[in-house]
Amino acid sequence: MHRVAVLALDGVIPFELGIPGRIFTAAIGSDGEPLYEVIVCTLDGRPVRTDAGFTIAVDHTVEVLAAVDTVIIPPVHPIEINMAGRLPELVxxxxxxxxxxxxxxxxxxxxxxxxxxxxxxxxxxxxxWFEADRFQRMFPRVKVDPDVLFVDDGDVLTSAGAASGIDLCLHLVRRDHGSDVANRAARLCVVPPWRDGGQAQYIEHPVPPLSAASTAPTRAWALERLPEPLSLAELAAHAGMSVRTFTRRFRDEVGLTPGQWLTGQRLERARHLLESSGLPIDIVARQAGFGTGISLRQHFRTSVGVSPAVYRRTFRTRNR
Incomplete structure (x- = not known):
């Protein structure tokens, strides 16, 4: 069983503190057995104050950090570093x-x-996103991307604000055990398996008023037709908008262009088919909307970093 330690520091924010336990305990195998053990620890095993006016007690000290597979650190308020970017000695x-x-x-x-x-x-x-500029000034050696919901750099992963911790934890489940397990965990927690776009949709654009036309119905319509060639003009016509208005409103709502969103959805469809079926690569490509195996391989290598065949060997084996 994969062991996850959550380090609760003084001033921890309760919402983010609870995310790992909620997501990872919802990840279960095909036999119904839990796939993760979640352990919460503090620096010395003593209770810590939260930023919400109450204190939490735990059963473990930081000694557990040496005997787990993943360590997750939720945010604290105020941030526990000084102006020189140095940590408190105990941390x-x-x-x-x-x-x-x-x-x-x-x-x-x-x-x-x-x-x-x-x-x-x-x-x-x-x-x-609110901290991105200050973060970059304080740590110029870090390659900060303020637009994404999370960054997976192998053994070190970072997420954006608050609920993006859910996105990242589900990503870890998907990375460890495949899409079926992650999607089931998301359903149990009543959250989307993944969210389109990144932080840009929260930074730059207000939520459209209820009276404004939305691209959501067109997105749902497109998802039912992923194997078909869908042009920008067709999407805009379905939404009853000009191409220019549709593109602008789509980016406002999703944080991506229609083309970027469509490619991402097709990649997710291809991932699912590769994990859950033995269909030939060319058939997977057609059913996901890429047309040819060559196109699927190009997009897969660009976005995932491996070929569809390698991805299938890795994740289909894990799901059996």
């Missing part, structure tokens, strides 16, 4: 206990803690 000592190779994850502004510990130097990362 630095706790992070130093984590052996090389253990997966380390930050939720929201806990990315400050990883950066101050030097764990993000030269690496891509994200944080809450």
């Amino acid at each position: 630095a000592s706790a992070l130093a206990r984590i052996p090389a190779g253990i997966r380390i994850v930050s939720i929201c502004t806990a990315s400050y803690l990883l950066a101050a510990a030097g764990l993000l130097d030269g690496r891509p990362a994200t944080t809450h």
